[in-house]
Amino acid sequence: xxxxxxxxxxxxxxxxxxxxxxxxxxxxxxxxxxxxxxxxxxxxxxxxxxxxxxxxxxxxxxxxxxxxxxxxxxxxxxxxxxxxxxxxxxxxxxxxxxxxxxxxxxxxxxxxxxx
Amino acid sequence: xxxxxxxxxxxxxxxxxxxxxxxxxxxxxxxxxxxxxxxxxxxxxxxxxxxxxxxxxxxxxxxxxxxxxxxxxxxxxxxxxxxxxxxxxxxxxxxxxxxxxxxxxxxxxxxxx
Numbered sequence: 001x002x003x004x005x006x007x008x009x010x011x012x013x014x015x016x017x018x019x020x021x022x023x024x025x026x027x028x029x030x031x032x033x034x035x036x037x038x039x040x041x042x043x044x045x046x047x048x049x050x051x052x053x054x055x056x057x058x059x060x061x062x063x064x065x066x067x068x069x070x071x072x073x074x075x076x077x078x079x080x081x082x083x084x085x086x087x088x089x090x091x092x093x094x095x096x097x098x099x100x101x102x103x104x105x106x107x108x109x110x111x112x113x114x115x
Numbered sequence: 116x117x118x119x120x121x122x123x124x125x126x127x128x129x130x131x132x133x134x135x136x137x138x139x140x141x142x143x144x145x146x147x148x149x150x151x152x153x154x155x156x157x158x159x160x161x162x163x164x165x166x167x168x169x170x171x172x173x174x175x176x177x178x179x180x181x182x183x184x185x186x187x188x189x190x191x192x193x194x195x196x197x198x199x200x201x202x203x204x205x206x207x208x209x210x211x212x213x214x215x216x217x218x219x220x221x222x223x224x225x226x227x228x
Binding site for chain 2 (some may be wrong): 004035042043048055056091093100102103109
């Protein structure tokens, strides 16, 4: 079964550094998402992306965050200047449509640790 | 933000018996509900969904029930199997933002032999 793949599985970075999390969505999917889960808390929506544009973003997704689809296969999340509170598991997801019959398929996540 | 609540952090069920996982929501705008399963070190995996125009949806061993007046949904797994042991997340979305999911905190299901 096709999978969403994320790299790296674990990223350690120092506070203030830039970090890029990478994702390869399922190949025929057109809608892409980032979610995160801080340890012990809920999975939270960050951003959705379609047709090279952000469709929707949460209040968490401030100016420190950006997303990009640099080529036909990758989808990235950049955090410009990491903070301690950015430490979390970041999940990429993709779907073949925007609606109810197109459930999200999640990757296995990147654990980001900011020291 | 407690729009989607799973009040039982854990549940233990014997193999072969029924597992019932519960979820409550407060936002009456939610009209699409999903259950995801998550194993350690993996991402959430979609299990089953239901839209607000229905009160039941079934897929094999998994059935989701929706009670809109009570703002409550439940996932039934019959019969439970050891491989079902995982964390189960309830999620909800609003029409027009079907992919922006609001998740509950999860229930850890342990299916014992």
